[in-house]
Amino acid sequence: MSSDPIRPMIVSSDTEREQRIPPGQVLTRKWPVLHAGSTPQVDLTKWDLRLFGLVKQPARWTWDEFRALPSVDVRADMHCVTRWSRLSMTWHGVLVSEVMKHVELLPEARFVVAHCEQSFTTNLPIEWFLAEDALFAWGADGTDLSPDHGWPLRLVVPKLYAWKSAKWLCGVEFLAHDQPGYWERGGYHMRGDPWLEERFGAW
Numbered sequence: 001m002s003s004d005p006i007r008p009m010i011v012s013s014d015t016e017r018e019q020r021i022p023p024g025q026v027l028t029r030k031w032p033v034l035h036a037g038s039t040p041q042v043d044l045t046k047w048d049l050r051l052f053g054l055v056k057q058p059a060r061w062t063w064d065e066f067r068a069l070p071s072v073d074v075r076a077d078m079h080c081v082t083r084w085s086r087l088s089m090t091w092h093g094v095l096v097s098e099v100m101k102h103v104e105l106l107p108e109a110r111f112v113v114a115h116c117e118q119s120f121t122t123n124l125p126i127e128w129f130l131a132e133d134a135l136f137a138w139g140a141d142g143t144d145l146s147p148d149h150g151w152p153l154r155l156v157v158p159k160l161y162a163w164k165s166a167k168w169l170c171g172v173e174f175l176a177h178d179q180p181g182y183w184e185r186g187g188y189h190m191r192g193d194p195w196l197e198e199r200f201g202a203w
């Protein structure tokens, strides 16, 4: 990481709120690890990222191709629905807006499902995926992600509860209708805005 060039810094607008901690959340200085199941072993030589569904042409990147895309740093806070919030993380990766230059969305695409190793999925409305601070991250706070935190690549959507920030990401699917993912089928919210405390239900 230290040999990487200086990357542009994007600052999530939520970090500029006077009250940084959303309702019902508690500040943590540690970085907890939270996920269903075990930490997958990912082989980079077999790894790819696919964008598919309601796009004119699906897109695919190998690890080397993905790492060659222009990268940024994103300063953002992280809020888990289990009530911890971690402030001022610096994520390293490729903005969603940069990746989306490589596909043409069909007009009926309104929702996204993130697909991960071990068939974890999570859904979100497309406008939250396309937010200016959302990125595909391979690193945080100056180092590559550890396997527990989603190495080699995770989605990071700072404006929503962190269960939407899918670890071990392998694909993004564009859909016309919302489709509940893993935690959402278990009762978690289809959107999950921490500022509105969208923890459970509503579908």
Ligand SMILES: Nc1nc2c(c(=O)[nH]1)N[C@H]1C(S)=C(S)[C@@H](COP(=O)(O)O)O[C@H]1N2
Pocket: 031, 032, 033, 034, 035, 036, 037, 079, 080, 081, 116, 117, 120, 148, 149, 150, 162, 163, 164, 165, 166, 167, 168
């Ligand atoms: N693939 C996958 N990604 C996941 C999860 C999961 O179970 N599987 N859990 C989510 C939840 S609930 C949270 S709070 C964050 C936690 O990220 P961290 O372990 O890096 O803190 O990852 C999210 N991404």
Ligand SMILES: [Mo]
Pocket: 034, 080, 081, 082, 162, 163
């Ligand atoms: Mo979470």
